[in-house]
């Protein structure tokens with residue numbers, strides 16, 4: 199568990215590891231490690247004792263917890279960035295600074311028993327199961343009084359920060375609304391005051407009409423390359439209807455979202471040769487203002503570029519692939535069919 203520290207000028211929060219801090223020499227050897235490929239994988243069936251006890255699993259009738267027979271298995275992160283309180287008060291000050299304990303939850307969602315499952319070629323049924331698991335875990339935590347915000351992220355590949363090859367997502371329940379979402383909320387509020395309506399609804403409508411940046415759409419979801427993409431082949435999936443809470447999806451909407459997510463993953467992973475990527479879900483805050491203002495979505499950023507001095511210093515990304523070209527390319531990639539690495 200770490201400590202949340204706030205930059206007093208920008209307001210940005212940083213989670214600083216206090217208990218299990220890395221020593222400087224660990225960074226030197228870390229560069230040589232890849233994603234581990236051999237040895238016992240704690241996420242594979244048969245190795246359930248290598249993880250903390252499961253908090254949820256979809257498993258075959260008659261199989262016991264922490265034994266094989268599961269399709270999806272959720273366990274607490276062995277080294278959580280956010281976790282239960284350890285006694286001290288939540289918020290404290292130090293001179294001009296503010297800090298608080300990183301209260302919350304940090305879970306690992308093992309989305310398939312198959313170590314080498316290719317996330318770009320998952321059958322629709324498996325993606326539906328993944329989406330159901332995401333919704334279930336949101337619902338499990340959204341009424342926890344210490345949690346202000348829940349996000350689910352998926353890291354794929356070493357360059358994207360995945361420390362294990364076995365496909366898994368992570369849920370973070372944190373005690374504040376992250377600045378990325380605060381920024382979006384402020385923009386949505388401004389848009390509503392100036393033009394009425396929801397910015398994301400307007401974008402979806404425009405992207406569907408023009409089609410230049412459209413990658414995929416079904417009845418209820420659209421997948422597109424955002425107009426101001428931050429990295430090459432950035433792609434979003436967003437519901438066509440206005441709604442703020444990811445976890446409010448019913449079964450039919452979950453199936454539609456699974457179809458859109460599967461198309462997005464297949465096109466990005468196949469089209470870009472198994473590229474590393476991160477995706478995350480942005481949903482409305484659990485309690486604080488947001489209400490009917492927010493419009494949830496999934497953002498996927500492939501790891502094809504490295505931020506250099508200007509990007510880091512100015513916060514202005516230099517985009518080398520126009521989103522219109524990226525979208526045209528991804529539109530042409532088949533969702534079905536063979537895929538070899």
Ligand SMILES: [Zn+2]
Pocket residue numbers: 239240241242312313364
């Ligand atoms: Zn494994």
Ligand SMILES: [Zn+2]
Pocket residue numbers: 396397398399400439440441492493
């Ligand atoms: Zn909207």
Ligand SMILES: [Zn+2]
Pocket residue numbers: 382480495497
């Ligand atoms: Zn967002």
